[in-house]
Amino acid sequence: MAATAKKKVHVFDTEEEVAVSLAKYIAHLSENFCKQRGAFTVVLSGGSLVDTLRKLVEPPYIGSVDWSKWHVFWLDERVVPKNHKDSNYKLAYDGLLSKVPILPRNVYAINDALPAEGAADDYETRLKHLVANTNVLEESASGFPKFDLMLLGMGPDGHVASLFPGHPLLKENKRWVTFIKDSPKPPPERITFTFPVINSSAYIALVVTGAPQARAVQRALGKGHNSDKLPVQMVSPEGELTWFLDRDAASRRVKRMCSWVSKCCSRV
Numbered sequence: 001m002a003a004t005a006k007k008k009v010h011v012f013d014t015e016e017e018v019a020v021s022l023a024k025y026i027a028h029l030s031e032n033f034c035k036q037r038g039a040f041t042v043v044l045s046g047g048s049l050v051d052t053l054r055k056l057v058e059p060p061y062i063g064s065v066d067w068s069k070w071h072v073f074w075l076d077e078r079v080v081p082k083n084h085k086d087s088n089y090k091l092a093y094d095g096l097l098s099k100v101p102i103l104p105r106n107v108y109a110i111n112d113a114l115p116a117e118g119a120a121d122d123y124e125t126r127l128k129h130l131v132a133n134t135n136v137l138e139e140s141a142s143g144f145p146k147f148d149l150m151l152l153g154m155g156p157d158g159h160v161a162s163l164f165p166g167h168p169l170l171k172e173n174k175r176w177v178t179f180i181k182d183s184p185k186p187p188p189e190r191i192t193f194t195f196p197v198i199n200s201s202a203y204i205a206l207v208v209t210g211a212p213q214a215r216a217v218q219r220a221l222g223k224g225h226n227s228d229k230l231p232v233q234m235v236s237p238e239g240e241l242t243w244f245l246d247r248d249a250a251s252r253r254v255k256r257m258c259s260w261v262s263k264c265c266s267r268v
């Protein structure tokens with residue numbers, strides 16, 4: 001597994017402040033990558049993340065971001081039609097893609113006509129084609145695709161993408177995209193990027209808001225060592241990892257710090 005080059009943790013008072021800061025962060029990376037190499041590859045999660053992207057479709061970003069250079073991918077997708085309420089594509093389309101001028105040919109949705117295994121194979125083949133035949137997607141030193149930015153959410157159980165605690169898929173180290181038919185969170189059939197792909201990214205933003213996530217955040221950012229790592233603890237990119245937390249998600253972490261500070265102060 002790749003060593004983390006850099007890790008930053010930002011804690012904001014509210015989810016609204018997370019949304020504001022996240023938009024600024026994404027717009028800044030977009031500008032740099034578009035200038036440097038004429039393209040920006042962005043990988044979206046589903047879930048609450050998409051709503052937290054809402055500031056991107058407002059001024060100034062809606063007008064200043066070079067959307068024509070964006071290439072959009074999915075970290076994971078549910079095996080349902082694209083117009084189904086559980087579809088991560090639909091979520092992103094409604095919240096982001098329908099509101100900005102990203103070119104339809106630069107939106108790489110999963111083929112919803114295929115069953116789970118076929119959809120994973122198909123997505124992997126399309127990524128391999130992009131790496132081999134275009135300048136859109138780069139290759140990391142380890143031979144996996146290197147996306148410019150992955151936007152990760154995290155479930156209360158510490159899952160990221162469709163990689164769930166204790167599941168054998170956590171150990172997958174050859175495939176780029178794989179499938180799951182027994183997801184503990186419905187719907188059960190999904191396809192997902194694997195950890196080697198996630199960890200080949202240039203930048204990862206881990207966006208976590210809300211109190212139900214606090215325990216997993218505490219475990220991921222605390223000093224304790226557990227032999228069985230949560231999926232979120234396996235996020236360790238070659239590039240830079242930035243956590244965006246609101247006060248609720250960071251609450252257990254902050255409480256521990258506060259009780260440590262008050263113990264120290266009472267000794268003085």
Ligand SMILES: O=C1O[C@H](COP(=O)(O)O)[C@@H](O)[C@H](O)[C@H]1O
Nearest residue numbers: 045046047048049153154155161
């Ligand atoms: O099922 C999924 O869950 C995670 C976390 O979602 P959240 O609503 O708790 O933020 C999400 O990142 C993933 O893409 C999705 O398929």
